[in-house]
Amino acid sequence: MASLERILETFPNVSNEAVSAFESKFEPITFQKGELLEKEGQVSNHLYFIEEGAARSYYIREKRDITISFSLEGEFVTSMYSFVTRKPSYEFIECIEKSQCHRILHEDLQRLFLEFPEIEHTYRLILEKYYIALEEQLMFTKFKSAKDRYLELIENRPKIIQKASVGQIASYLDMSIETLSRVRSKI
Amino acid sequence: MASLERILETFPNVSNEAVSAFESKFEPITFQKGELLEKEGQVSNHLYFIEEGAARSYYIREKRDITISFSLEGEFVTSMYSFVTRKPSYEFIECIEKSQCHRILHEDLQRLFLEFPEIEHTYRLILEKYYIALEEQLMFTKFKSAKDRYLELIENRPKIIQKASVGQIASYLDMSIETLSRVRSKI
């Protein structure tokens, strides 16, 4: 558990006991390219940590596949809405390349929170980080041209451009495939 | 402390002791229309709870005022980025009408988290709720026309339409003032 280990260690004041309890509840699992971690309509029971690889969250509206986010190695991912509310997910999550993950059950995580407040504390800190990143994303997309949104992505998360298809990136950046293709051709 | 009280009470397993400790750290404060809760460039030291009234978060880019979010009564608001990272805020928060708020200092909140894990637990649940709302907002803005984005707002947060100006709503919905005006005229 190379980098999952490091996650908790990064945060101070977490006892060794808590770290081992946390790690022991994670199950390693490998996904092939195209395999689904989460499905629309089902309640999300797992929080995933991507050790290696990449995933994409998306939903279908009017038969169109719209990318919500990309998750890379070292990141957590789940259908947050469903994981938190325990209602059916509106999104799919798929691996866009072969990925080594670890996952923890919702109920195990809740139990850990009760038993080790330090784990809930760390989780809160991580959640804050993700919240801020989401806010930033919302801001960046505002009042920027198609080209600027693409340049922004190159700047901030260049790996996505290598790993995802034009169509996946286009819907993520809220533009048509054709527009993205033209933007790319003019560097 | 009418509705702030109710916040913690809504969540189970919070001791009376924790509730009083929590409430005692909040300071009541009234803002006039146009007064600033947070300023760009300064580190955000407070988390605000809006008892009555409404606030708007915005930033300035290229001399343009761009609305990030609106906060209504019963909601918490702060410059999350700054509050969490302790770095200078990139955003302003202003009241768009006379508002009765309560606020708690960053350091007091952190101390409460250490002393009462139940408070951090409740905070985590609230944060998750806000995270989901943000995700939802990001989804709604994608691949919707100017008209649909406006209808969405009427549907979900009609109060904002009464309380905010056309310019404030337009930048929030990522469209020009003129476009919003035209959308409104065609119902």
Add this chain to the structure above:
DNA sequence: TAGTTATTTTGATTTTAGTCAATGCTTAAG
């Protein structure tokens, strides 16, 4: 490898929303 399918690029056209400019409406101040 050839053939098939999917993905990406390019071109022509249409649609949507932005900008600029003028006018109308409200509100606040003298």
Add this chain to the structure above:
DNA sequence: CTTAAGCATTGACTAAAATCAAAATAACTA
């Protein structure tokens, strides 16, 4: 009450990006 000042609406025009359609690449499969 009248006059500004700011805010909101409307119109004409422009720019950006979407859609439709076709061609070119790339990727998969028999």
